[in-house]
Amino acid sequence: MKKVLITGGTGLLGSEISKLFIKQGNEVCFLSRTEDLTADIKRYKWDIENATIDIKAFDGVTDIIHLAGAGVADKRWTASRKKVIEDSRIESANLLSKTIIENDLPIKSYISASAIGIYGDRDDEWLYENSAIENNWLAEVCEKWEATCDPITEFGIRTACVRIGLVMSNKGGALSKLTTGVKLGVNPILGDGKQYYSWIHVADLASIFVYVLNDEKIIGPINAVAPNPVNNKTFTIAIQKAMKKNPLNPTMPKKVMQFALGEMSSVLFDSARVSADLIQQKGYEFEFTVIDAALSNLLAPS
Numbered sequence: 001m002k003k004v005l006i007t008g009g010t011g012l013l014g015s016e017i018s019k020l021f022i023k024q025g026n027e028v029c030f031l032s033r034t035e036d037l038t039a040d041i042k043r044y045k046w047d048i049e050n051a052t053i054d055i056k057a058f059d060g061v062t063d064i065i066h067l068a069g070a071g072v073a074d075k076r077w078t079a080s081r082k083k084v085i086e087d088s089r090i091e092s093a094n095l096l097s098k099t100i101i102e103n104d105l106p107i108k109s110y111i112s113a114s115a116i117g118i119y120g121d122r123d124d125e126w127l128y129e130n131s132a133i134e135n136n137w138l139a140e141v142c143e144k145w146e147a148t149c150d151p152i153t154e155f156g157i158r159t160a161c162v163r164i165g166l167v168m169s170n171k172g173g174a175l176s177k178l179t180t181g182v183k184l185g186v187n188p189i190l191g192d193g194k195q196y197y198s199w200i201h202v203a204d205l206a207s208i209f210v211y212v213l214n215d216e217k218i219i220g221p222i223n224a225v226a227p228n229p230v231n232n233k234t235f236t237i238a239i240q241k242a243m244k245k246n247p248l249n250p251t252m253p254k255k256v257m258q259f260a261l262g263e264m265s266s267v268l269f270d271s272a273r274v275s276a277d278l279i280q281q282k283g284y285e286f287e288f289t290v291i292d293a294a295l296s297n298l299l300a301p302s
Contacts, residue, residue: 002026003062004063008113010030012171012202013164013167021210048087063108070084070088072115072117072138085141094148097152100157107152110158115142118146127223127275128223128277129223160212162224163223179243182243184247190252199225205224208279222282223274226291244301257269
């Protein structure tokens with residue numbers, strides 16, 4: 001039996017991962033800003049800003065999954081928001097590595113979240129774990145995020161970085177925002193609609209984290225995306241098809257979204273055609289490989 005400590009465990013992804021680990025007979029606990037030792041899954045307190053952590057959180061822990069980080073697309077990318085996004089990932093990881101090393105904790109595996117934002121805007125180029133890293137702010141954050149694993153690796157712990165694509169879930173996240181227009185009768189194509197979205201169903205994403213943690217041979221970066229990325233136009237039509245709606249599909253010019261969202265508009269317009277080959281070669285079998293099936297599962301009217 002494993003005992004897995006998860007940061008960001010109460011979030012959308014952390015909740016799904018926790019269910020899977022518990023179902024396998026493992027024990028799970030969380031690091032949280034608020035302590036609750038009476039909850040079904042115990043929450044131990046950490047304070048990233050003040051670099052403090054309850055060392056009791058690590059009692060009996062065999063593995064760590066680090067998911068904590070402020071939402072990239074939640075607010076406009078002001079200078080202060082960029083700092084929050086970066087610090088919430090880098091400083092929290094640094095606090096973890098410092099605690100692990102200074103206390104000589106017997107951790108077997110350390111699995112960190114990362115993101116396909118590390119690849120940037122690459123048109124229709126297929127992108128693999130060894131592809132070049134883009135030269136922009138979000139890619140640099142992802143690169144620094146993954147680099148926080150280096151001290152832990154050097155300490156002798158097996159580490160892996162799961163590069164997460166566009167997460168499909170009916171419990172929040174990107175999909176809830178993307179369906180709002182459909183409900184109002186308007187579902188725009190963004191720009192020329194040719195930019196690739198590398199998506200993944202939340203069930204597969206949670207399963208991949210569990211798979212990566214359980215397979216001690218998996219190290220380094222690994223893409224967590226479905227095998228069939230689609231362009232924006234295909235994705236847009238698939239959403240309304242799954243919802244059984246027939247909204248208008250006007251073209252939304254890139255300049256309009258840049259004016260409305262600023263630099264954050266890159267999340268909608270950057271093209272990343274990311275490969276799932278490696279995780280499949282490692283033996284993982286996807287439940288949802290095509291966008292229509294994934295969206296039907298999540299959005300079909302009951």
